[in-house]
Amino acid sequence: MFYTMADGIAFVESTSPRARRLGSVKVEIGGVFSHAQLKNLDDVKQLLAQQVKLKGGNALIDFTYGQKSVGIFRSMISLDDVVWYGSGTAAVLTADDLR
Helix, strand or coil, rough: CCCCCEEEEEEEECCCCEEEEEEEEEECCCCCCCCCCHHHHHHHHHHHHHHHHHHCEEEEEEEEEEEEEHHHHHHHHHCCEEEEEEEEEEECCCCCCCC
């Protein structure tokens, strides 16, 4: 299984049948008064890692992430027209699962 680590949490872009699922997590960075273009994937992972830890997990499976435009109307009133997002399922994986 391929994964990356951030803030002590394993980020897995695929699913794991051995994982004990704890629930969905989701973050979005950006909006009317923030500068999402100054943020990056590390910021997304940091926020997601906090949520996974709060649920008692050590991994985020089915991890997806990216950037999206907020649309022309929202960008007219915003400082930024980009939003970073990330989501997945908080889970517990054993050390053997992470080898």
